[in-house]
Amino acid sequence: MEIILAKRAGFCFGVKRATQMAFESAEKGGKTYSLGPIIHSPQVVNRLEALGVKVLRELDEISDGTIIIRSHGVTSEELEEALRKELDVVDATCPFVKKAQENVKSLSEAGYDVVVVGDADHPEVQGIVSYAKGKVYVVGSEDEAARLPRMKKIGIVAQTTQSFENLEHVVLECLRKGSEIHVFNTICDATAVRQQEATALARDVDCMIVIGGYNSANTKRLAELCADIQPRTYQIETAQEIDPAWFSEVNRVGVTAGASTPKWLIDEVIDRVREIDGAKIS
Structure with missing residues (x-):
């Protein structure tokens, strides 16, 4: 393996x-x-x-x-x-989160109603929203954006761990809601690159392991994207959660990890998988 x-x-x-x-x-x-x-x-x-x-x-x-x-x-x-x-x-x-906060503040001060694309319950989004001085809305999807009221000027920022596709869909929907749109793409490059690498890997393996906290939005998103491509995708926090049955008739295992996952946890997971089948790493 x-x-x-x-x-x-x-x-x-x-x-x-x-x-x-x-x-x-x-x-x-x-x-x-x-x-x-x-x-x-x-x-x-x-x-x-x-x-x-x-x-x-x-x-x-x-x-x-x-x-x-x-x-x-x-x-x-x-x-x-x-x-x-x-x-x-x-x-x-994070400097990227700080930039999103500053963008919300500047948009609000310039008279824009602000739309934050993200998870309303996430602490990053709650922090970003607090910098708005006027109206602010949080939407997590295109469908939620469709329920927004009409606005004259709309300013849009994104939670740094959002997918570009979701931001794009929300922006397109907002074009139907206002006559002037100002968009800041505040998605972190590291998030986008991880998602691209993870999905490419998921297409090339028989099983995917995604390591990261269950309270981590970017890890959860990685797992969701991989599962859409490779149904045998498993999110774990530690090596102790690995089930040897996952690797039945598996020749290639893909491993990725969220942005909050330390290297020592990744190493422990790889060591555990290698123990199960004497696997080699590439």
């Missing part, structure tokens, strides 16, 4: 940067917190907690110390509250 690992599996630039900043903060000691999980990898969060980084749900829980802003960003109100409390703020917001 041959194992083929996608070239760009695992940490993207923003996640790698945030994780490095979090571990560096932990090493300094003192009261250190993160507002929400620093990235969507429970295993990385657990390692940080072992070093003393406590995950908070709200800033009301603390009055001093260091607060790490997660890679997905936080709302503008939360950031203002942290500064008002004079906390030591380590802003690990």
Whole structure:
């Protein structure tokens, strides 16, 4: 059985940067917190907690110390509250997410009603939305965009982990809703490249393994895209979840991972698959 690992599996630039900043903060000691999980990898969060980084749900829980802003960003109100409390703020917001926040703010100030393409329940989207000063709508699909009201000026940004196809479909629908459209393609290049590599790999293997947190939007999307092509697609967080039965009559296994998945988790999965069938990796 041959194992083929996608070239760009695992940490993207923003996640790698945030994780490095979090571990560096932990090493300094003192009261250190993160507002929400620093990235969507429970295993990385657990390692940080072992070093003393406590995950908070709200800033009301603390009055001093260091607060790490997660890679997905936080709302503008939360950031203002942290500064008002004079906390030591380590802003690990992904630069691409930060750009989406800035785009929403500038569109709103220019008089556009803002449409954010993404998952309304995702912390990244909740943070992005908070930078709008006027009307703002969150849509996850073309069908949801079809239910938007008529607007004179529409500004559009996307959650960084959205697929380009979904953004395109929403934009086309918005063309029917307004006379002036301003679109910022805020999809992260790393996300697009991972999706392209994953789908190409799924077409060439008998089984796909997608590694990443179940709370990770980009990992979930990778798994969905692969499953559309290769029905024998399995999303896992750790090597312990692998079922040897998955590899019955399988000659080639594809492996990819979400942007929040550390290399050590990928290595453990590959080692486990190799143990099952004495597989070789390429």
